[in-house]
Amino acid sequence: MLPKPLVLALSAVALCGAVYAGMRPVGPLPPLGGLLDPVSGVWGAAGNAVLPRNATVAIPGLEGTVDVRYDDRGVPHIFATTEEDAYRALGYVVARDRLFQLDIQTRAASGRLTELVGARALELDETPRLLGMPRAAEQKLAAVDPNSEARRILDAYAAGVNAYIDSLKPRDYPIEYKLLNARPERWHSINSIHLLNRMGWTLASGDPDQMLVRAAALVGDSAARSVFPQHTPIEEPIQPQPGWTAPHDRFETIVAPGVPNRNAIALSSLYQRFRTDDPGAESQPAFASNNWAVSPSRTKDGYALLAGDPHLELTLPSIWYEVHLVVPGKLDVYGVTIPGAPAVVIGFNRDVSWTFTNTAADVMDFYRETVDDSINPARYMLDGQWRPLSRRIEQYRDQSGRVIHTDTVRYTHRGPMTKEHGHWVSMRWTVLEPSHELQALYDASHARNTHEFQDMVSRSFLAPAQNMLVADRNGSIAIRSTGHFPIRAGDGDGETIRDGSTSASDWRGFWPVDRYPQSFDPKQGFLASANQEPEAPEAAFGYLGTDHGYEVWRALRINQLLRADSQVTPDDMIRWQTDPGSTRADRFVPYFIAAAKTERARGRSNVTLDSAATLLAQWDRTYSLDNQRAVLFEAAMRELSDRTWDELNQNGARVATPSTAVLAELLTQPANPWWDDRRTRSVAEDRDDILAQSLAAAYDSVTTKYGAPNAGGWRWDRIRFANIYHLLHIPAFSALRIPVPGGTGTLTPSTGTGHYGPSWRMVVEMGPEVHAWGTFPGGQSGNPMSPRYRDHLAFWERGKLQPLIFPRTSAELPASATSATLELRPTK
Amino acid sequence: MIVLRYVARVAIVALICALATVVFGWMSLPVIGFVYSIIDRRARARGTIAALGAALGWLGILGAEAARGADVRMVAVEVGSVMQLPAFALVLVTLAFAAVLCGTAAVLGSGLERT
Numbered sequence: 001m002l003p004k005p006l007v008l009a010l011s012a013v014a015l016c017g018a019v020y021a022g023m024r025p026v027g028p029l030p031p032l033g034g035l036l037d038p039v040s041g042v043w044g045a046a047g048n049a050v051l052p053r054n055a056t057v058a059i060p061g062l063e064g065t066v067d068v069r070y071d072d073r074g075v076p077h078i079f080a081t082t083e084e085d086a087y088r089a090l091g092y093v094v095a096r097d098r099l100f101q102l103d104i105q106t107r108a109a110s111g112r113l114t115e116l117v118g119a120r121a122l123e124l125d126e127t128p129r130l131l132g133m134p135r136a137a138e139q140k141l142a143a144v145d146p147n148s149e150a151r152r153i154l155d156a157y158a159a160g161v162n163a164y165i166d167s168l169k170p171r172d173y174p175i176e177y178k179l180l181n182a183r184p185e186r187w188h189s190i191n192s193i194h195l196l197n198r199m200g201w202t203l204a205s206g207d208p209d210q211m212l213v214r215a216a217a218l219v220g221d222s223a224a225r226s227v228f229p230q231h232t233p234i235e236e237p238i239q240p241q242p243g244w245t246a247p248h249d250r251f252e253t254i255v256a257p258g259v260p261n262r263n264a265i266a267l268s269s270l271y272q273r274f275r276t277d278d279p280g281a282e283s284q285p286a287f288a289s290n291n292w293a294v295s296p297s298r299t300k301d302g303y304a305l306l307a308g309d310p311h312l313e314l315t316l317p318s319i320w321y322e323v324h325l326v327v328p329g330k331l332d333v334y335g336v337t338i339p340g341a342p343a344v345v346i347g348f349n350r351d352v353s354w355t356f357t358n359t360a361a362d363v364m365d366f367y368r369e370t371v372d373d374s375i376n377p378a379r380y381m382l383d384g385q386w387r388p389l390s391r392r393i394e395q396y397r398d399q400s401g402r403v404i405h406t407d408t409v410r411y412t413h414r415g416p417m418t419k420e421h422g423h424w425v426s427m428r429w430t431v432l433e434p435s436h437e438l439q440a441l442y443d444a445s446h447a448r449n450t451h452e453f454q455d456m457v458s459r460s461f462l463a464p465a466q467n468m469l470v471a472d473r474n475g476s477i478a479i480r481s482t483g484h485f486p487i488r489a490g491d492g493d494g495e496t497i498r499d500g501s502t503s504a505s506d507w508r509g510f511w512p513v514d515r516y517p518q519s520f521d522p523k524q525g526f527l528a529s530a531n532q533e534p535e536a537p538e539a540a541f542g543y544l545g546t547d548h549g550y551e552v553w554r555a556l557r558i559n560q561l562l563r564a565d566s567q568v569t570p571d572d573m574i575r576w577q578t579d580p581g582s583t584r585a586d587r588f589v590p591y592f593i594a595a596a597k598t599e600r601a602r603g604r605s606n607v608t609l610d611s612a613a614t615l616l617a618q619w620d621r622t623y624s625l626d627n628q629r630a631v632l633f634e635a636a637m638r639e640l641s642d643r644t645w646d647e648l649n650q651n652g653a654r655v656a657t658p659s660t661a662v663l664a665e666l667l668t669q670p671a672n673p674w675w676d677d678r679r680t681r682s683v684a685e686d687r688d689d690i691l692a693q694s695l696a697a698a699y700d701s702v703t704t705k706y707g708a709p710n711a712g713g714w715r716w717d718r719i720r721f722a723n724i725y726h727l728l729h730i731p732a733f734s735a736l737r738i739p740v741p742g743g744t745g746t747l748t749p750s751t752g753t754g755h756y757g758p759s760w761r762m763v764v765e766m767g768p769e770v771h772a773w774g775t776f777p778g779g780q781s782g783n784p785m786s787p788r789y790r791d792h793l794a795f796w797e798r799g800k801l802q803p804l805i806f807p808r809t810s811a812e813l814p815a816s817a818t819s820a821t822l823e824l825r826p827t828k
Numbered sequence: 829m830i831v832l833r834y835v836a837r838v839a840i841v842a843l844i845c846a847l848a849t850v851v852f853g854w855m856s857l858p859v860i861g862f863v864y865s866i867i868d869r870r871a872r873a874r875g876t877i878a879a880l881g882a883a884l885g886w887l888g889i890l891g892a893e894a895a896r897g898a899d900v901r902m903v904a905v906e907v908g909s910v911m912q913l914p915a916f917a918l919v920l921v922t923l924a925f926a927a928v929l930c931g932t933a934a935v936l937g938s939g940l941e942r943t
Contacts, residue, residue, distance in 0.1 A: 008939040011875070015858060015932035018925065022854060029911075036922045037854040038889040042907045043922070046898035179910065732909035785902050 030181035040171035049785040051820045059163035062826040070820040071805050074780035074788040077324040079810045084156040086325045087342045091160025098339040098782040100174040106191040109198035110134050114396045129394040132416035136432040137193040143434040150439040154189045157342030161187035195340040200431030204464035207364045208546040211656040217265040220258030227658040231537045232547040233665040236555045239517045239535040251665045256673035257647040288749045289357035291469040292528035293477040300567040303767035306471040307573045308355025312759040314724040318778030320760045333445040343441035351448045352472045353764035357529045359465035359481045360549040363430040367500030381501045430484045435462035450478035458513045467529040473766045479527045480518035481534040485511040493543040515541035526562040530554035552661045553745030556583040573763040578799030580622035584745035595691035612699035623743040625717035635698035643690045723754035733784040773801035841881025861930035865937030874938045879931025883923040
């Protein structure tokens with residue numbers, strides 16, 4: 001037995017310790033009291049995991065009762081009497097399912113993550129603020145007409161979110177708040193604008209200057225422009241070219257590497273902050289969306305068909321939330337919304353269905369400014385006169401509200417200005433300029449035919465530019481690349497840093513809508529976009545972007561499939577979304593095999609090369625899960641890229657990588673000096689040398705890593721995975737190492753990290769009654785404990801779509817398909 | 829008889845701890861432990877009774893949640909894995925936390941009462 005005083009002392013210490021740990025964070029742990037409390041702590045997440053079967057809630061501001069019926073997939077069907085009520089209810093139900101996501105996404109978009117997680121998020125927060133995104137959101141909100149539908153809906157949505165937040169007790173907070181020892185903050189209408197700006201950053205922040213300038217710094221201007229051309233050398237544009245029945249190779253002689261351009265070396269450092277692309281990547285992973293539509297003349301049932309397949313960052317919960325809004329006589333729209341945005345972004349109503357892919361236009365330009373003080377400038381030079389810089393102080397706060405960092409962001413008339421390697425560089429970017437995307441999406445949900453859709457949307461949707469595909473019930477299909485495309489001074493392209501001291505460098509305006517890349521009911525009977533170049537060079541109004549921003553292989557494949565089938569069914573559309581075929585492989589494999597034969601004829605063959613060529617010849621050029629040869633091809637392509645573009649290495653790392661379309665172009669020039677591997681100074685390699693070396697090296701590396709070819713280790717489902725992380729990157733709340741079909745350049749591309757992929761697959765048949773199918777990688781609930789957190793994932797993995805229920809009235813939704821109801825009543 | 833009295837005391841403390849946690853939260857446990865030790869002067873091992881009662885009270889809340897259909901096991905698995913603990917360990921940590929809060933307060937209460 002311990003002496004009594006000692007027992008008392010130990011008890012006092014233990015009690016103090018427990019109370020302290022209960023109230024204060026210890027190390028990485030949040031306060032244990034709030035965390036472990038069986039009522040209000042993490043255990044409460046289990047109680048909130050399933051929506052109550054029937055609930056009635058009074059919320060302020062409603063004009064009438066709103067009937068919300070959740071179907072058996074957890075999709076809320078909102079039946080309201082006014083549109084404002086419908087969007088107020090939308091805010092409420094989205095917050096009910098995805099509150100933490102609403103909050104963290106908005107904080108990320110507005111540079112306020114430090115307020116949730118502290119100083120460790122400072123660098124993440126600086127990016128949007130130094131890019132001027134919070135200021136742009138304020139300006140956009142101020143530009144919204146207070147009497148417009150968009151503004152009323154924006155405010156109604158915010159009120160709906162807040163009605164839910166106000167109803168919460170700490171025990172009801174999503175589990176992430178408990179783990180972070182935080183609480184949700186009230187929602188503001190501007191948050192929706194922040195989110196749309198964030199989407200602009202994701203989709204329209206690519207600027208092709210960087211790759212070109214980096215390449216020029218190593219191989220000179222001519223060679224750099226040759227391997228980073230404006231127009232893609234393999235053409236299958238979105239806007240069909242009259243008379244084309246196949247893709248066009250527009251190959252030119254690629255200029256040999258030359259003398260480095262010293263000016264480019266200095267310029268390349270100015271881009272440091274503005275680009276997130278991986279210079280070693282073959283294509284940009286975020287830009288991998290597909291959409292296509294088929295006219296009734298080419299469908300089995302004689303109705304227009306539309307497929308949508310936007311590829312974005314994969315997260316849990318998903319970026320999308322499915323919803324159906326009904327206001328009799330005014331609105332009847334189904335689709336996916338981004339939690340936080342009061343709009344159906346991609347979806348359908350009774351008359352039209354629509355979807356987007358990213359246009360990848362160059363809408364971001366840089367200007368080298370002349371300032372009055374290189375350390376603390378107050379003015380900048382324009383046309384020989386000093387002009388004042390406007391300033392904005394950006395304060396970063398921690399969880400307690402304490403200011404932990406301050407930035408001063410200066411603005412010229414073009415946009416934000418930052419100092420990069422001793423030079424002040426300003427930026428103009430369409431995403432920062434006043435626009436009305438919410439109005440456009442509101443209009444889209446009311447459109448009655450393809451022409452009306454495109455006209456309405458083009459009026460207000462300015463950034464990020466999207467290839468907007470639409471099909472209607474009358475059998476019409478149409479596509480238009482919609483957004484503000486700058487008209488530039490001089491040569492018209494956006495591939496240089498311009499002189500900021502003259503207004504002659506400024507944009508001259510924007511493309512007229514009638515010159516946007518577009519097509520209505522083309523003769524070929526189908527339309528397809530997959531982030532490829534929107535129109536052929538001879539049809540273009542001006543400079544839109546460059547080959548490096550585009551991707552051609554998926555477009556080739558979907559056009560190939562569409563041309564081959566004149567009796568298309570919805571099942572075909574669904575199957576094609578996970579088609580494992582690869583036009584990239586079709587283009588390159590024959591060259592590898594031929595190179596192996598050439599080397600044999602030259603007497604330079606060996607067992608490794610022969611084995612590799614034999615295995616590659618056995619490949620059916622698909623990336624299905626059980627395929628055992630795709631891995632060899634992918635390794636060979638990596639080796640080929642490394643060996644071919646060695647001239648673009650600096651300090652052992654690639655600083656710019658031309659597209660594979662350019663590499664395909666180079667294949668037709670067997671003696672081009674680019675083939676020479678500079679590392680072997682005594683030998684001048686040609687194409688077949690490099691192809692053969694690449695294939696043999698690939699065989700060695702694959703056998704070393706995955707074992708013998710037929711031992712099972714080469715199966716694609718053991719090599720490529722989707723990795724869908726929770727928003728806080730908590731592994732337990734994530735879905736990792738999900739085997740997925742597809743490889744680089746297939747319709748469902750997987751790039752290796754598995755962080756990007758198909759975010760919402762949808763197929764719609766626009767018959768007398770609309771039939772639709774869809775799924776996304778996750779589920780409707782944001783609560784990791786909910787059975788609806790990841791219940792769609794099994795469908796998504798297998799490439800299956802679920803039928804979407806589209807009732808006109810609540811009575812049409814069968815009881816057997818109703819999982820829960822929620823009645824929202826006005827407060828008395 | 830002694831055992832029964834002991835069990836009854838634990839059950840009463842458990843009930844009070846559960847109700848107090850629902851109404852006032854986890855901070856009520858030290859108060860309950862302290863007050864209990866002063867009220868129940870005749871009992872031996874008041875610290876143990878309070879500790880067991882608090883743990884049992886919280887276990888009861890978790891059991892009630894599970895009985896209402898809440899997937900408590902999933903929380904144990906998922907949150908346990910966030911904290912790099914096996915599922916059962918998260919339950920044990922939770923119950924131990926309650927026991928320490930209530931039990932140590934009871935020991936202190938009984939000690940102060942003697943002085």
